[in-house]
Amino acid sequence: MTQDITGPPSGRELAGTTWPLIPSDALVLVPIGSIEQHGPHLPFDTDSVIAAAVAHRVAAMLPAPPGRTTLVAPPLVYGASGEHADFPGTVSIGHEALRTVIVEMVRSLGRWAGRVVFVNGHGGNVVTLDAALGQARAEGHDVAWTGCDVPGGDPHAGRTETSVMLHLAPERVRLAAAVVGDVRPLTELMPELMAHGVRAVSASGVLGDPTGATAEEGRRTTETMVSAALRRITAHTVDSRGRLIDPAQRATPPGTGAACVPPRTESVPR
Numbered sequence: 001m002t003q004d005i006t007g008p009p010s011g012r013e014l015a016g017t018t019w020p021l022i023p024s025d026a027l028v029l030v031p032i033g034s035i036e037q038h039g040p041h042l043p044f045d046t047d048s049v050i051a052a053a054v055a056h057r058v059a060a061m062l063p064a065p066p067g068r069t070t071l072v073a074p075p076l077v078y079g080a081s082g083e084h085a086d087f088p089g090t091v092s093i094g095h096e097a098l099r100t101v102i103v104e105m106v107r108s109l110g111r112w113a114g115r116v117v118f119v120n121g122h123g124g125n126v127v128t129l130d131a132a133l134g135q136a137r138a139e140g141h142d143v144a145w146t147g148c149d150v151p152g153g154d155p156h157a158g159r160t161e162t163s164v165m166l167h168l169a170p171e172r173v174r175l176a177a178a179v180v181g182d183v184r185p186l187t188e189l190m191p192e193l194m195a196h197g198v199r200a201v202s203a204s205g206v207l208g209d210p211t212g213a214t215a216e217e218g219r220r221t222t223e224t225m226v227s228a229a230l231r232r233i234t235a236h237t238v239d240s241r242g243r244l245i246d247p248a249q250r251a252t253p254p255g256t257g258a259a260c261v262p263p264r265t266e267s268v269p270r
Contacts, residue, residue, distance in 0.1 A: 012059045014071040023069045025114030027062070029055040029233075030105065031072070032129075032145075034079035034122040037087035037198075039157035039206040041178040042165055044089055048077040050161070050225075051121030053168050054148045057226045058119070058233060068114065076101065076118075079125045086199040095128050102132035110141045117233055117244070118145035123155075133242025146232045146244040148225045155186050156198065158208015160221060167218030175213070181206025 014028065033048025043049070052075045059070045081092035093101070102118070109116050120129060129145045136143050153160035158181065165173050181202040182189060192201050199205065232244035239245060 012056065012070060012072050014073045017071075022071075022112060024112070025068050026112070027068055027070045027115045027117065028109055028113045029059055029070065029072045030109075030116060030118045031055040031075035032079060032102075032118050032120050032122070032125055033075055033077055034081045034084075034124065035077055035089075035091040036079075036081040036084040036122070036124075037090050037157075037205045038161065039178065039181065039204050039210070041174040041176075041210065042157050042161060043169075043172050044091075045077060046157075046161055046165055047079070047121035048075045049121075049168060049172075050148050050164055050222075051075060051119050053222065054121070054225050054229055055119040057222075058229050061226070061230055062233065071113075073109075076105070079122045080128050081122070081124050083124055083193060083197045084199075084205070086197055087205050092124075095131075098125065098128045099132045099135075102129065103136055106133075106136040106141050106143050107139075110143075114142065115236075116141070116143040118143075119148065119229060120145055121148045130241040130243070134240065137238075137242055144236070144238045144242050144244045146229050148229070150221055150224050150228075151249075153221070154183075154208025155189075156205070156207040157181065157210065158183075158206060159210050159213045159217075160208070162210040162213035163215070163218035164221050164225075165218065166213055166215040167222055170215060175210075178210040178213075179204045179206060180209045180211060183207075183209050 031051035033051045035044045038046045055072050059072050062070050078091060078093045080095050080098050081090055084090045085092060106116055118129060133143055133145055150160060162178065181204050189201055228246055231248055232246050235247045237245045
């Protein structure tokens with residue numbers, strides 16, 4: 001059978017295609033998340049699930065410039081989650097390892113991709129992404145990143161993430177096990193979180209209140225995430241740290257909304 005190598009890849013999954021079908025000058029979206037506790041009711045890969053969903057939906061909606069195809073890479077599921085290290089099951093590779101992985105991924109992708117955009121679902125990765133993409137851009141790579149944040153969302157495993165997961169993967173949400181965590185504003189929690197991690201302020205690991213979470217709210221929240229990421233990627237205005245700037249909200253950098261708990265500063269986050 002003769003193989004057709006003239007058309008674009010079937011679908012938008014990088015992992016599911018073959019090398020002769022990879023077009024030149026492709027835009028590659030790389031979801032990046034974490035494996036970390038999300039309270040007693042959400043799975044460890046919540047951030048990765050959300051980042052991958054946003055990336056796939058953006059890829060399906062992006063206008064296709066002549067000669068450019070958008071591909072979605074497999075998610076990078078391990079991140080810098082040192083703030084959650086006191087909870088069993090969390091797997092963090094730390095700041096330095098994650099930075100190396102991101103830089104080497106960009107160098108590899110840069111051999112054939114036209115542009116690379118990381119779609120981040122975990123706030124603990126923000127410092128690392130800034131550092132890694134700053135380095136990669138200094139090396140001449142066309143790379144940037146954007147977050148899956150929503151203005152006004154609670155920080156971690158609260159109503160925002162619970163609603164989104166009820167929309168994306170309801171069979172994986174143990175809603176009966178959900179509990180109210182620390183509901184103080186993130187600005188008030190920040191000093192203790194940065195010094196001692198999440199468990200110091202919340203025995204359950206929840207920062208926020210999942211009460212009232214619904215799949216319908218999750219659908220609307222996901223649409224907000226996708227719309228913001230789509231605007232940023234389409235505009236492709238990049239700051240010095242590699243962050244894509246939302247033309248509709250220039251004062252709000254990606255990665256500062258819901259589920260963005262910063263890593264500890266007492267040591268290299270692991």
